[in-house]
Amino acid sequence: MSLAGTPLSPQRRRFLQDSARAAGGCAVAGSLLAWLARDARALPAEALRPPGALPEEAFLSACIRCGLCVRDCPYDTLKLAELGVDAVATGTPYFTARNVPCEMCDDIPCVAACPTGALDPGLDNIDDAKMGVAVLVDQENCLNFQGLRCDVCYRVCPVIDEAITLEVSHDARSGHHAMFIPTVHSDRCTGCGMCEKSCVLPEAAIKVLPERLARGSAADHYRKGWEEKEAHGGPLVDGLIDLPDRLPGPGTDNLATPGGFAPTYDLPGVGQ
Amino acid sequence: MSARTHMPVGREAIETKGWIGAHRYLLLRRTSQLLFLVLFLLGPWFGIWIVQGTLAGSLTLGVLPLTDPFIALQSIVAGHWPELTALIGGLIVLVAYALIGGRVYCSWVCPINPVTDAANWLHRRLDLPKGWQPKRSTRLWVLAMVLVVSGLTGVIAWELINPITMLHRGLIFGAGFVWAMVAAIFVFDLFVARHGWCGHICPVGAFYGLIGIKSLLRVSAANRTACDDCMDCYAVCPENQIISPALKGKPETTPLILSPDCTNCGRCIDVCAVDVFTFTHRFDDHVAAPSDPVPAPNRRAARPI
Numbered sequence: 001m002s003l004a005g006t007p008l009s010p011q012r013r014r015f016l017q018d019s020a021r022a023a024g025g026c027a028v029a030g031s032l033l034a035w036l037a038r039d040a041r042a043l044p045a046e047a048l049r050p051p052g053a054l055p056e057e058a059f060l061s062a063c064i065r066c067g068l069c070v071r072d073c074p075y076d077t078l079k080l081a082e083l084g085v086d087a088v089a090t091g092t093p094y095f096t097a098r099n100v101p102c103e104m105c106d107d108i109p110c111v112a113a114c115p116t117g118a119l120d121p122g123l124d125n126i127d128d129a130k131m132g133v134a135v136l137v138d139q140e141n142c143l144n145f146q147g148l149r150c151d152v153c154y155r156v157c158p159v160i161d162e163a164i165t166l167e168v169s170h171d172a173r174s175g176h177h178a179m180f181i182p183t184v185h186s187d188r189c190t191g192c193g194m195c196e197k198s199c200v201l202p203e204a205a206i207k208v209l210p211e212r213l214a215r216g217s218a219a220d221h222y223r224k225g226w227e228e229k230e231a232h233g234g235p236l237v238d239g240l241i242d243l244p245d246r247l248p249g250p251g252t253d254n255l256a257t258p259g260g261f262a263p264t265y266d267l268p269g270v271g272q
Numbered sequence: 273m274s275a276r277t278h279m280p281v282g283r284e285a286i287e288t289k290g291w292i293g294a295h296r297y298l299l300l301r302r303t304s305q306l307l308f309l310v311l312f313l314l315g316p317w318f319g320i321w322i323v324q325g326t327l328a329g330s331l332t333l334g335v336l337p338l339t340d341p342f343i344a345l346q347s348i349v350a351g352h353w354p355e356l357t358a359l360i361g362g363l364i365v366l367v368a369y370a371l372i373g374g375r376v377y378c379s380w381v382c383p384i385n386p387v388t389d390a391a392n393w394l395h396r397r398l399d400l401p402k403g404w405q406p407k408r409s410t411r412l413w414v415l416a417m418v419l420v421v422s423g424l425t426g427v428i429a430w431e432l433i434n435p436i437t438m439l440h441r442g443l444i445f446g447a448g449f450v451w452a453m454v455a456a457i458f459v460f461d462l463f464v465a466r467h468g469w470c471g472h473i474c475p476v477g478a479f480y481g482l483i484g485i486k487s488l489l490r491v492s493a494a495n496r497t498a499c500d501d502c503m504d505c506y507a508v509c510p511e512n513q514i515i516s517p518a519l520k521g522k523p524e525t526t527p528l529i530l531s532p533d534c535t536n537c538g539r540c541i542d543v544c545a546v547d548v549f550t551f552t553h554r555f556d557d558h559v560a561a562p563s564d565p566v567p568a569p570n571r572r573a574a575r576p577i
Contacts, residue, residue: 018407022407022409022410022413023413025410025413026413026414026416026417029414030420030421033417033418033421033429033430033432034421034424034425034429036432036433037421037429037432038425040427040432041427054352057426058351058352058426060350060426060427060428061350061351061352061422061426061427061428062352062354063428064328064329064339064340064343064344064347064358065326065328065428065431065437065441066325066326066328066329066330066339067324067325067326067441067444067445068324068325068329068331070445071315071324071325072324079445079446080441080445080446082442082445082446082447082448082449082450083438083442083447083448083449083450083453084448084449084452085446085448085449086448089432090431090432091328091431091437091438091441091445113331114355115329115331115337115339115354115355115357115358115361116339116344116347116352116354116355116357117353117354117355118352121355
């Protein structure tokens with residue numbers, strides 16, 4: 001069929017024009033919608049998802065924004081984001097630890113209520129939840145870092161002595177006291193936010209952050225020599241001579257230690 | 273065309289059937305819309321938990337799960353296979369609307385319907401031009417676009433702007449700026465496009481229309497031989513392109529309104545003084561014979577035109 005020889009029907013022309021118009025309009029509208037979708041993924045750091053929530057990208061493909069988790073939350077921790085008020089994707093559930101933290105119910109009613117699996121039903125032990133990780137973000141204002149015994153974040157932690165421990169260290173300011181440093185252990189912290197809620201300061205010194213902000217990560221290829229050696233039961237390379245470690249103390253050339261002696265060679269610029 | 277075209281829409285029906293008779297389905301529809309809203313609001317407002325959740329997904333009496341199948345479909349396209357509860361809920365809704373007509377959702381349940389109906393009422397009162405009228409198929413394009421965007425972005429795309437669930441959720445959980453969105457739709461339908469949102473754009477309506485493409489419950493112009501061409505049904509019908517094939521079809525054609533665009537709102541039944549239309553099922557293509565008694569003509573002759 002040659003184009004020149006066949007008169008094209010006006011209906012066909014009309015159909016093609018209409019289709020092109022509709023497709024063009026949809027391309028424009030669809031781009032705007034996709035832009036909104038990209039925007040929706042930007043979850044503010046202080047907004048925490050309920051326990052068992054899928055990672056944010058998967059969550060937005062799974063959550064139908066029905067609010068059943070909110071209804072079954074006995075402590076009114078969860079709320080649905082309101083249009084234009086909360087910077088969270090509209091209608092999705094979240095909580096702000098400083099307002100109402102998660103009470104970590106044993107039966108996890110929010111997960112049980114979720115009809116779609118946006119809150120993973122595989123989560124059967126609330127201690128395995130990962131809503132975020134608590135970080136002691138402000139050492140300058142934390143009372144325990146001043147050498148005081150506030151300890152509130154430690155005391156309220158539902159996983160006390162595992163998710164938060166108090167690590168003793170020397171208080172250099174007074175010279176003869178100890179500091180009890182609240183220390184979060186990310187493998188046990190559920191991100192419930194009890195510590196942030198309870199921090200006695202006007203602005204909490206300990207905050208629950210999403211894991212991506214709270215933690216770094218080691219590269220996959222990193223190996224710790226001492227662990228490898230331990231696992232191997234000896235040096236990994238045969239014939240290595242284990243030289244004595246140069247520790248401070250008598251008999252070493254460390255002048256700062258008692259009994260240290262001057263090196264036998266002259267250091268440039270040091271008049272001796 | 274009869275000179276009665278120039279009478280106010282629905283005047284004759286009110287004169288023959290009384291105001292209640294001429295607004296029966298409208299009143300029933302408003303009651304139904306209110307009922308569905310109140311069912312969801314009883315819990316948060318009065319602590320009577322019959323229904324929990326929203327139109328997107330709900331749990332009735334602790335046992336009956338319901339899910340919006342369009343949202344579930346977007347979720348699947350976006351790459352998430354919902355848990356069984358949501359799938360069962362979606363299936364129940366799907367089957368129900370497949371039987372009674374998909375767009376029954378639009379006119380009997382959807383909370384945006386009173387908004388666009390109000391906009392259209394004012395639009396008519398102000399005698400405004402019908403404005404931008406994209407093709408009725410536009411909503412199908414929008415539907416396809418929403419599914420494509422959901423697939424590409426991995427986000428349930430229409431829920432980012434869906435005014436239906438936003439308004440419904442807003443009433444139940446707290447509205448934020450949802451009112452601005454509702455006002456925008458009102459203004460759009462009032463000034464920009466007659467029946468613009470529900471009739472041309474909304475992909476939810478398009479989806480439910482497709483669900484109910486073979487639905488049982490149908491409006492039939494069974495008494496079409498009595499039609500006196502007053503055009504009132506065309507004036508009140510939000511999808512009036514669907515009337516002609518049934519009402520003005522040749523004698524051997526079906527009087528059933530078989531278009532999936534029909535929302536089964538029943539306004540045509542209300543507004544017809546000679547009772548041309550009736551609710552029936554899709555296999556009842558009975559047409560009343562021309563000799564059937566038509567009570568109207570004698571009384572009409574006396575009426576000044």
